[in-house]
Amino acid sequence: MTLILFNKPFGVLSQFTDEGSGKPTLKDYIHLPGVYPAGRLDFDSEGLLILTNDGRQQAQIANPKHKLPKTYLAQVEGIPSEDALISLRRGVDLKDGRTRPALARIVPEPKNLWPRDPPIRYRKSVPDTWVELSITEGKNRQVRRMTAAVGHPTLRLIRIRIGDWDLDGIEPGKWRKA
Incomplete structure (x- = not known):
């Protein structure tokens, strides 16, 4: 299992594609295949974003029912x-x-x-x-x-x-x- 701790800068989308917006995305910073964000962090917010290649781990981090x-x-x-x-x-x-x-x-x-x-x-x-x-x-x-x-x-x-x-x-x- 891969678990990445990323310090997302202000003005970066919490996804790997920009859907034509021209805004910076995770692909501009992280060049590891198969990892995905466990949750989101707004475009205008900064700080810790966790990425993983483990779907179960991703759900445990992101899903509010786990109250992390x-x-x-x-x-x-x-x-x-x-x-x-x-x-x-x-x-x-x-x-x-x-x-x-x-x-x-x-x-x-x-x-x-x-x-x-x-x-x-x-x-x-x-x-x-x-x-x-x-x-x-x-x-x-x-x-x-x-x-x-x-x-x-x-x-x-x-x-x-x-x-x-x-x-x-x-x-x-x-x-x-x-």
Whole structure:
């Protein structure tokens, strides 16, 4: 079995084909035949994407019924109150239903964080905060919708961990076997 940990850069599709869009895809970074992503990471999100050649392993990682935690660092607009964090911890009502409870806490700005290209917009008058969120499901753009629902839109989103696998030591656009 092959298991690849890939640090997906901002602006890369989580698939091997671009379907005529001209956008960068996994094929621009990973040249191993027979591996496929176990789940997705949005075009405008960064961080850990796992690829494997084992269909059963792929399903266990991607399927929300297995409740494998996925941990993100979200740079959000404003400074979330304790009430906003409690709402995230209890679950947030979205248009497609209530989310499962999340682990949510404010964290310091990550050290050694690579610059994003293009950089996020900067506004002097609006502070931003880093929030660590762990979820056990994977609704479409879930973390972004959750932070927006509590009044703090996500400016930058980086997945740092899936289960026991993490990004440690993997630069953007690089991968290693697990």
